[in-house]
Amino acid sequence: xxxxxxxxxxxxxxxxxxxxxxxxxxxxxxxxxxxxxxxxxxxxxxxxxxxxxxxxxxxxxxxxxxxxxxxxxxxxxxxxxxxxxxxxxxxxxxxxxxxxxxxxxxxxxxxx
Numbered sequence: 001x002x003x004x005x006x007x008x009x010x011x012x013x014x015x016x017x018x019x020x021x022x023x024x025x026x027x028x029x030x031x032x033x034x035x036x037x038x039x040x041x042x043x044x045x046x047x048x049x050x051x052x053x054x055x056x057x058x059x060x061x062x063x064x065x066x067x068x069x070x071x072x073x074x075x076x077x078x079x080x081x082x083x084x085x086x087x088x089x090x091x092x093x094x095x096x097x098x099x100x101x102x103x104x105x106x107x108x109x110x111x112x
Contacts, residue, residue, distance in 0.1 A: 006050075007039040009064050012091070013057040014039075028052035060102040063095065070097045 004012070014024050021039075025032040030049050037043040045053075054061045061067075 004066065005041055006045060006064065006066065007041045009066060010035075010045070010050075010053055011039050013053065013059045013064060016059075016095075017057040019057065024053065024056055027056040059095065060098050062102070063098050070094060070101050 014021065017024075019027070021032050021035050024030075025035050028035075028049065030038075030052065034043065034049075038045045038049070050061060050064050054064055062070075
């Protein structure tokens with residue numbers, strides 16, 4: 001795995017949410033030019049912008065900031081089917097585990 005920048009993580013969340021940069025700009029109130037500079041790494045995002053992007057794309061803030069408590073512990077061994085790449089399977093598993101960790105932190109227990 002290569003190290004991802006905040007811009008890479010924002011771009012990944014935007015694409016996963018099926019949003020264009022214009023859609024994300026409209027949803028967050030951040031100008032498209034500012035988003036573009038942030039994604040390309042020419043500008044560091046402000047925390048309130050990261051919070052808005054996380055809410056708009058449906059990811060937890062730790063996924064955008066890279067402050068994951070889960071990613072360093074996650075190990076994945078699986079067989080890829082239907083053309084899915086191991087990278088995409090890893091990212092989806094990490095997303096679910098990040099959400100689970102967030103819910104636990106908020107005191108929301110799993111039902112089941």
